[in-house]
Amino acid sequence: FCATFLNPGDIVLVEGPSFPGTVETILKYQGKIIEVPITPEGMSYQAIEEIVAKCGRSGEVIKGIYTIDDFHNPTGITMSENNRLMIGQLALENGIMILEDSTYSGLFFEIAPPLDMYSMNGGQGVLRMGTFSKTIATGLRLGWLQGSSEAIDAIKKTRSDMGNAPFIQTAVSRFIESSEYSSHVKEMRSLYRSQCKALTNSLTQHCSNYLEFIEPRGGFFLWPKCIGVDSAALTKSAAEEGVIFPDGSLFYQDPSLHENHIRLAFSGNSPERLGEVGLRLRKAFEKLLD
Numbered sequence: 112f113c114a115t116f117l118n119p120g121d122i123v124l125v126e127g128p129s130f131p132g133t134v135e136t137i138l139k140y141q142g143k144i145i146e147v148p149i150t151p152e153g154m155s156y157q158a159i160e161e162i163v164a165k166c167g168r169s170g171e172v173i174k175g176i177y178t179i180d181d182f183h184n185p186t187g188i189t190m191s192e193n194n195r196l197m198i199g200q201l202a203l204e205n206g207i208m209i210l211e212d213s214t215y216s217g218l219f220f221e222i223a224p225p226l227d228m229y230s231m232n233g234g235q236g237v238l239r240m241g242t243f244s245k246t247i248a249t250g251l252r253l254g255w256l257q258g259s260s261e262a263i264d265a266i267k268k269t270r271s272d273m274g275n276a277p278f279i280q281t282a283v284s285r286f287i288e289s290s291e292y293s294s295h296v297k298e299m300r301s302l303y304r305s306q307c308k309a310l311t312n313s314l315t316q317h318c319s320n321y322l323e324f325i326e327p328r329g330g331f332f333l334w335p336k337c338i339g340v341d342s343a344a345l346t347k348s349a350a351e352e353g354v355i356f357p358d359g360s361l362f363y364q365d366p367s368l369h370e371n372h373i374r375l376a377f378s379g380n381s382p383e384r385l386g387e388v389g390l391r392l393r394k395a396f397e398k399l400l401d
């Protein structure tokens with residue numbers, strides 16, 4: 112998208128907070144980022160509407176709206192169906208491309224997320240993308256893109272994948288074509304559900320005075336708000352207890368938007384190890400509050 116469609120100075124709206132990898136790429140291509148707050152319904156429609164009206168008056172070009180609408184990184188929030196419809200419509204009316212990052216969409220625990228925005232908009236004005244890093248193996252550097260044939264043709268002309276191995280591409284495509292990929296993803300769903308449960312149970316048991324969070328229904332992440340202690344101080348104190356995680360401020364361009372959250376990934380550890388996190392974090396909190 113950036114190499115094909117973005118001119119220097121074009122605006123891309125992103126959720127605040129968002130996945131830094133994408134935000135950094137947009138900045139590398141000299142795009143201008145505007146962060147849109149995320150509510151329990153997903154990216155704020157009202158905020159987008161206001162920004163679109165303001166840019167309409169100033170003549171600034173909004174080229175895209177980047178959203179991780181399912182099991183968002185870092186907050187775990189899933190955008191509601193109504194919000195998808197409204198944002199999709201607004202984008203179409205204003206010629207703004209939706210960049211829908213469906214990286215975590217298949218990794219729901221019980222109930223699938225609402226229909227994707229690409230399908231809702233009948234494929235118009237939406238580029239939808241995902242990666243196999245989360246379902247097959249990290250570091251694969253292989254993903255997929257869905258869009259209109261005009262957009263895909265244009266992207267093919269500017270694409271550069273730094274020489275991704277055809278051997279890996281062929282192996283992954285065979286895996287997908289067989290029924291094994293979908294049964295593998297089903298197994299992943301229950302694995303991540305049990306890991307998430309182990310973490311949330313442990314935090315509820317040991318840290319309910321110190322952390323507030325919404326239980327995710329899929330994906331990799333929990334986004335707890337720290338009570339009474341600065342989240343950056345907590346990351347240091349927790350590291351001494353052997354629990355390492357990023358401070359929430361790393362997921363914003365404007366760190367002043369940060370509201371004292373941390374991001375806990377439950378994807379990389381066994382339920383047994385995740386079950387220890389609550390007690391270790393409680394010690395980290397107690398040291399700071401002493």
Ligand SMILES: Cc1ncc(COP(=O)(O)O)c(C=O)c1O
Pocket residue numbers: 130132179184212214242243244249250252253254
């Ligand atoms: C929302 C989102 N999109 C894209 C990616 C990138 O995936 P890959 O490992 O294929 O570069 C990630 C990885 O963390 C992610 O969280």
